[in-house]
Amino acid sequence: MSVISEENVRGGSVFKDICADDEDGQPTEIESLCMNCYQNGTTRLLLTKIPFFKEVIVSSFSCANCSWSNTEIQSAGRIQDQGVCYTLTVKTKQDLNREVVKADSATTRIPELDFEIPPFTQKGSLSTVEGLLDRAVAGLEQDQPVRRATDPEVSDKIDEFIRKLKKLKEVEDEFTLVIEDPSGNSFVENPVAPQKDEALTVVHFKRTVQQEQQLGIRADDDDALGEPAGNDLDTMRGEVLVFNTNCPECNAPASTNMKLVQVPHFKEVVIMATNCESCGHRTNEVKSGGATEELGTRITLHVTSPSDMTRDLLKSETCSVIIPELEFELGMAALCGKFTTLEGLLNDIKELTVSKNPFFCGDSSTSDRLQKLGEFGQKVDKVIAGELHVHVVLDDPAGNSYLQNVYAPDPDPEMTIEKYTRSFEQNEELGLNDMKTEGYQTED
Template sequence: MSVISEENVRGGSVFKDISADDDDWQPSEIESLCMNCYQNGITRMLLTKIPFFKEVIVSSFSCANCGWSNTEIQSAGQIQEQGVCYTLKVQTKQDLNREVVKADSATTRIPELDFEIPPFTQKGSLSTIEGLLDRAVAGLEQDQLVRRATDPEVAEKIDGFIQKLKKLKDVEDEFTLVIEDPSGNSFVENPVAPQKDEALTISRFKRTVQQDIQLGIRADDDLDEEPAGNDLESMRNEVLVFNTNCPECNAPASTNMKLVQIPHFKEVIIMATNCDSCGHRTNEVKSGGATEDLGTKITLHVTEPSDMTRDLLKSETCSVSIPELEFELGMGAVAGKFTTLEGLLKDIKDLIVSKNPFICGDSSTTDRTQKLREFGEKIDKIVAGEMKVHVILDDPAGNSYLQNVYAPEPDPEMTVEKYTRTFEHNEELGLNDMKTEGYQEKH
């Protein structure tokens, strides 16, 4: 029987990358009760790392007495700063093959059927859209024999609903699948990456107090919306430090926060985390001001390597596109950052290629892997100054910035346009209840 050794716990992380070459890293085996026949079976647990989820616990139970088996996956990594909501328009049978990482904290909804799977009622899973539908059907069918004997009317209604769920797999009509996860650890595949997925909408949101309590990151009796803050003037004059965990290795780390005035722009809040354990560094930027009256679209024609050193502020609401690569990154896909153009391009490469959960392992395909690697090579050429492209920052909140190296004179390679937000922009920014300039009625 394999066990987690003491040196693994004290000498480093117990979570290792999956590798066929590591013969010593075997699943831990635990004798446990079978919930089907109530005799003892074996649970095998593997603590490992996979892309996106980072650290996970994969467990598999099997009973030699009755033959019952079960598998599940649990996230062992940190809860993300914001929750995430994926809204997918399922239009073809190919959409049913999209792979999905669904955390146990996620809520699954199909609005057309008024159907919802509440959080923490299913274990986390790595599946497909079709697999999620099959799992929902299996859950509803589980107690139907008992219902038919005790309450035939309810059983008949559930049978009818099960048929509606099964019919969704024919995709005769378009339907919507919504996966909302306050932990931020769920994921829906974009099969056309790095291009924009027109059928998939991704949005980030701030968790409520009740969601924090559900996730176990806030005490049950802590109902304050926000902790008491420091006054604005003291924040301008000092660096605030608070304890957190490294997003890579989850070791204790410190995050520094400072209000900074960007020349020719505005005041922003910069948060930087440095991990002494693994050396990982990250920074995130929040706008220090309100949403501007007009959106901002910045277009830079990258013509030489020196363009890579331009300072850049990308807010959370800013989308990034590179027309020459047919690439578009929607708002919220990358957190707000104060970096250089080179730093932004490297972050895009990491997000699309290095950290893509479906580029490696059994879920990958040769065509997809080759396509994403070619995209990464093109990003490298842009950074090296071997490829001229246009980089477009489109921020409907007007809180993004790209350095003009000719300031205060106009930059011949850069244009900055102001525009009136659409109804959809205001909806994404949560402004549709505000009669600000740029607000438009939907029709």
């Protein structure tokens, strides 16, 4: 049975924006079998768009015969370029109210209880931290009556573990919730946005071959990454390479242009740009063309004039951005590598923090949160207009970021560049601690 009407197909995208006043965004109702009483119930499907989470399919089932109900959310958008891992330290009962988007490919762990929910064992959900705990308890309690009759010893151990899970909701002691999603489509709320959340750590990572196979984006028998046909960079300089790809917004066929560029007074970088002719979406990304530097780099610029907005800026994917006067910190990999201006970076920060914040609009928003994010956006606009003087800090442990010195080759009085030794944790995030580049022996 088709759930997409011919009218929707003719009218364009079947995914509608979320809007409380939109009378056309009614869910599609389908008669379906209840898996609890095996009589007919009703499934409601809503194809919609939400910020950050792209297109989703929200489904809700209810049975009028036995009153059983079930809801789930499934991503209908693209798999992100990187996986994401959220680590939340739950300290108070207020942390239990944090909203969580958990994709079906995500792994949920509570290290203190040695508890783990493997990927693809639960459907995707839009819930809270407390809701995740309740769902875990409900799953463990589901077959307990049968276990008590067939294996009382195992049943008693599960009952004890269920009590431990329920006790977590009292938050008598701190515990850690880890959500690791190789698809990058999970999300944990930051209630103090745009400020940094001290209780929440977000790490983006590159997927392994096994994870790509689980997501269905790599064949099961493909265990090795393809190597480029040639390694002569001299032949690539001065040329614009074009290769086919898909638009990250509408998934239509598009072309990506790639070119090696030498940044003055810095190093060589790879610039990639994608332009979709179907929906008009444009994106660009910068990758460092060199190796990881021996020392990290911290660049601090005192913004004192609107002319500072025109400074060229190279932000690598390992660079974090800090604006102390706004109490703002953007972690590494939150924004992809960019070759832009300082104004372009601030506009990207505003768009990511306000426009693409999944809890900025809809039923999840509150007046306090809307006011706080709105004020942050206004402050960013004042910085761009030169009405508010701030310090912008680019902290790149890989040393591959750059900010233009308009006084070059003389020192810039408003900019300081500091070289520092990376910590063990920073080397761990860059994958350098386990990297061995010396002492290899070649077999004849």
